[in-house]
Amino acid sequence: MKNASKSKIEDTNLIKNNIMNVKRIFGTILTLLGIGGLIYVGNGLITKGVANMPIIVVGIIGLLFFFAGISLVKNTKDES
Secondary structure (H helix, E strand, O other): OHHHHHHHHHHHHHHHHHHHHHHHHHHHHHHHHHHHHHHHHHHHHHHHOOOOHHHHHHHHHHHHHHHHHHHHHHHOOOOO
16 A cells, blocks of 8 residues: 555646646747747847837747746756
């Protein structure tokens, strides 16, 4: 009986650790997408000027991705 409950606890901990790893990987992907979007916007503003609405929209989306990714990585506990 004790072995079965120990096994369930170990399985639960393994699932939690896998979820934390997925959150951290997703946060890293969001951060990298945000950085890429911000670099694209910076390049677009330098070469095409400030009057482009799509560049501004991509910049806002890039900022959202960047800050969402940073906060997801920052707030995910590292339980190994």
